[in-house]
Amino acid sequence: MHSNSSRTYTFVRSLALSFMLALACRAGYAQQVTSDVANFYPLLDAYAGKRSPSLSYLAKDWKHTEKWRKVGRAKLQELLAFEPEKAPLNTEILSTTKRDGYTQYLVRYNLNALQKTEAFLLVPDNLTKPTPAVIALHDHGGFYYFGKEKHTYTDNQPDILKAYVQDLYEGRYYADELAKRGFVVLCPDAIYFGSQKINPAQLVNSKGYFEKVEGVEESERIRTFNKQVAGLNEVAMNKTILASGTTWLGIIAQNDRVAVDFLLSRPEVDPERIGCVGLSLGGLRSTYLFGLDPRIKTGVVAAFSTTYEEMLQQHAHHTWMMYVPRQNEFLDLPDVASLNAPRPLMVMNCRQDKLFSIAGMQAAEQKLAGVYSRMKAPDKFTARYYDEPHSMTIEMQEDAMAWLEKWLK
Incomplete structure (x- = not known):
């Protein structure tokens, strides 16, 4: 009887700990910082924070x-x-x-x-x-x-x-x-x-630019150049x-x-x-x-x-x-x-x-x-x-x- 109670207690305690751990993990996940580089942000932020810009005028008391x-x-x-x-x-x-x-x-x-x-x-x-x-x-x-x-x-x-x-x-x-x-x-x-x-004429691959702008009005030709040539x-x-x-x-x-x-x-x-x-x-x-x-x-x-x-x-x-x-x-x-x-x-x-x-x-x-x-x-x-x-x-x-x-x- 005592042994069964002990086993029941151990099981309930283990279940409770598992539930608490799951809640903690979920809370930790919710608190993670989001960024443009996702999980790589902590690495890059930590590296950048190792030192301050050494030649800033505020970095030290520059005598001259x-x-x-x-x-x-x-x-x-x-x-x-x-x-x-x-x-x-x-x-x-x-x-x-x-x-x-x-x-x-x-x-x-x-x-x-x-x-x-x-x-x-x-x-x-x-x-x-x-x-x-x-x-x-x-x-x-x-x-x-x-x-x-x-x-x-x-x-x-x-x-x-x-x-x-x-x-x-x-x-x-x-x-x-x-x-x-x-x-x-x-x-x-x-x-x-x-x-x-x-100059799109000198690109290895102009991605059909000249075909796309043939016969189109000026503004559309410029828009195509901006996006599909220079931007890309x-x-x-x-x-x-x-x-x-x-x-x-x-x-x-x-x-x-x-x-x-x-x-x-x-x-x-x-x-x-x-x-x-x-x-x-x-x-x-x-x-x-x-x-x-x-x-x-x-x-x-x-x-x-x-x-x-x-x-x-x-x-x-x-x-x-x-x-x-x-x-x-x-x-x-x-x-x-x-x-x-x-x-x-x-x-x-x-x-x-x-x-x-x-x-x-x-x-x-x-x-x-x-x-x-x-x-x-x-x-x-x-x-x-x-x-x-x-x-x-x-x-x-x-x-x-x-x-x-x-x-x-």
């Missing part, structure tokens, strides 16, 4: 700011890994168009011994002395067929471009607005966009760039720095008053141009501000153009912009932006505010938030222009 700046820029250039053979600009003016209050020049110039690009140069009327200049850096948006045309007015625009500008910029071409307000403006094409876009080949492009020993962002950053060289070649430009501005990929370009080039006196970054840490769980799904191997070991994204502190910097964030988390925006703001505060120049940095999706609305454009006017005029 200029030495820190020099070391940080040198390391960043090393990681970007693009040092092509230089070449003279050899500027060509391809067309000249007189517009209301300014003249629009379509120009072509050498970026290095291997690359050329085209750009719009906007020169205000009635200049009597060198004037402030702004480099306006175009976005990505999965729209590769055009680059500079996405924020610079052109004649005979296809409907797909008009709709794009309406969606991201509320229908206004902010580069032209800057020119009307007295700035010389340069709008260069980045590699893979506009005049530097991929971003992965192959980045793999090939890495295999060649460089980085996509390294090419972009070198190209954008030549834009400063170009402006300095123009008699209309005051070399001590050059700024940069851009949305999305243009914001990333503005971050690196501002951080790397001391000739840039002020910068505006729109809708591209976060930290690597806050991207790892859900928001590392951006264009291949932004990733630089090992950069996080030395410099976080806001650390890049800080390399030009305490030069004036404005960061504009969109609260409804699905590409970045609010936590990431705020973490980047905290880092940059900390740097400017430590440099005793808190008034030269501002981060603003707009209740908008990923875009650069007219309100944001007005704030950006006011910032540029404040620090360049």
Whole structure:
């Protein structure tokens, strides 16, 4: 009798323990963190968290700011890994168009011994002395067929471009607005966009592109190019760039720095008053141009501000153009912009932006505010938030222009 009771007790206890274990496992499963990389997130998050960016201005008490700046820029250039053979600009003016209050020049110039690009140069009327200049850096948006045309007015625009500008910029071409307000403006094409876009005729497999666009109207042809040629080949492009020993962002950053060289070649430009501005990929370009080039006196970054840490769980799904191997070991994204502190910097964030988390925006703001505060120049940095999706609305454009006017005029 006693033995049977003991066996019954043991059985009930075992059943209860099994039930509790099942509940615990289920609760543990429910509490697991979800991410874009599922079960691999803990591994990558733990690895990234092993160390903080060692060359951040906030990493330690840097006794000599200029030495820190020099070391940080040198390391960043090393990681970007693009040092092509230089070449003279050899500027060509391809067309000249007189517009209301300014003249629009379509120009072509050498970026290095291997690359050329085209750009719009906007020169205000009635200049009597060198004037402030702004480099306006175009976005990505999965729209590769055009680059500079996405924020610079052109004649005979296809409907797909008009709709794009309406969606991201509320229908206004902010580069032209800057020119009307007295700035010389340069709008260069980045590699893979506009005049530097991929040529489907030279692809090993164009996936029937030419058959698909034969006889179709212009907007549909552009849409097909964006999705089925340029979009599909971003992965192959980045793999090939890495295999060649460089980085996509390294090419972009070198190209954008030549834009400063170009402006300095123009008699209309005051070399001590050059700024940069851009949305999305243009914001990333503005971050690196501002951080790397001391000739840039002020910068505006729109809708591209976060930290690597806050991207790892859900928001590392951006264009291949932004990733630089090992950069996080030395410099976080806001650390890049800080390399030009305490030069004036404005960061504009969109609260409804699905590409970045609010936590990431705020973490980047905290880092940059900390740097400017430590440099005793808190008034030269501002981060603003707009209740908008990923875009650069007219309100944001007005704030950006006011910032540029404040620090360049």
